[in-house]
Amino acid sequence: MDTAIHEAGKVQQTLRFTYGLVPIIAGADKFTNLLTNWENYLNPSIVKMLPFSASTFMSIVGVIEIIAGLLVLIRPRIGAYVVMAWLIAIALQLIIGQNYYDVAVRDLVMAIGAYSLARLSAVYQPEKRVNYANA
Numbered sequence: 001m002d003t004a005i006h007e008a009g010k011v012q013q014t015l016r017f018t019y020g021l022v023p024i025i026a027g028a029d030k031f032t033n034l035l036t037n038w039e040n041y042l043n044p045s046i047v048k049m050l051p052f053s054a055s056t057f058m059s060i061v062g063v064i065e066i067i068a069g070l071l072v073l074i075r076p077r078i079g080a081y082v083v084m085a086w087l088i089a090i091a092l093q094l095i096i097g098q099n100y101y102d103v104a105v106r107d108l109v110m111a112i113g114a115y116s117l118a119r120l121s122a123v124y125q126p127e128k129r130v131n132y133a134n135a
Helices: 002-029 044-049 054-074 076-096 101-123
Strands: none
Touching (some): 002 054, 002 101, 054 076
8 A cells, every 4th residue: 555655646746747847838938939939829819809919918828827837836736726727728719719729639638637636636645644554
């Protein structure tokens, strides 16, 4: 049993760092566009409704993503659900825009991974770990 708990902890930590760091990196890139031009992924009808430029919108998105990533690192049980919801929202925006279906599917799969992290974090909490050998 202790081995299974230890392994669950390693999986939880791997997911925690993945779903913590990737949003931080993607969020920071919204300011530089080194990985891609993020504005290309915006649904044109959404861009028309914005009271500011698409670039400003993507900067706001970047800040939200950085905060979500930090939340995953600090409070993975809560942060993972935030990232999951964010990824679903992105995927729906892409599907509604009838573009980038491949990215939408990827984001939905990543949302399932974030959900898995949230569930694992609910069970595996290193600060509250019970030593089953002595219980």
